[in-house]
Amino acid sequence: MVEYDEQLSKETERGYLMPEIVNQRSRTIAALHLQAGEHVLDVGCGMGLLTQELALAVGTNGRILGIDNSPSMIKLAQKRCTDISQIDIQEASVTTLHEPDNSFDAVTCAQLLLYLPDVPKALAEMHRILKKGGRIAIVETDWRGVLFNTMDESFTKSLFDGWEASIPSPHLPGKLSMLLRQAGFTAVSVQGIPIINTSYLPDNYSAGMVTYMLRSELEKGRVTQEQADAYVADLKKRSDAGEYFFCVNRFLFTAVK
């Protein structure tokens, strides 16, 4: 199971400041058509990057509640959002929201559902707290579709297999439309957001994933330090030669209660 401790929270924050994820946040906000004064719940708000941008979209008469179950993430989000009066950050789990029924105009949930064994329960909670006509925007990744030029395909496959085995729902997008309709949502629609990296930069998305996956496999004793070093050296070499290519597909789902 993935635990967002202090180290992983800070690494994720650095990666999520890169252009590929900035684009994802802009598209998420555009898809919700937010109005000044609206109330929005950002579920699994992490370090508060989307939370902060949502606050700008609804203005000072609006209200944004960001919730997350990781104390390290909550700390980063509180620090980022401290001067924005319309934002409140609270520690809570998506499966047991403390908010009343029919109380929000919109909900966002980016890159959280893959960590949950019971996705229908989370969707039911998000549906419950939305007002009738309220909108939801969910971003999820399908980890089966990774394209990655590397020196050793079977080593790469074992890294991604290890990552997929550590999360309960790595292939959610294919069934998310159905799950949203089963939870009572209508007007379900989906668009693709490919995350493409053509160089190996310290904080870009793929470098962050490689660092995380190698560290996990090293801790489990399934990879040696020499193997990890050789793998990274090859990625850097490919990057310098203009041969680096990584792509994974994220999907932005929107729906209405």
Ligand SMILES: C[S@@+](CC[C@H](N)C(=O)[O-])C[C@H]1O[C@@H](n2cnc3c(N)ncnc32)[C@H](O)[C@@H]1O
């Ligand atoms: C990859 S981060 C995404 C953060 C943020 N949504 C974004 O896109 O910038 C996933 C977040 O989901 C949070 N999370 C995981 N399980 C959760 C749960 N059951 N309830 C609330 N948050 C959860 C993690 O702590 C982490 O902050």
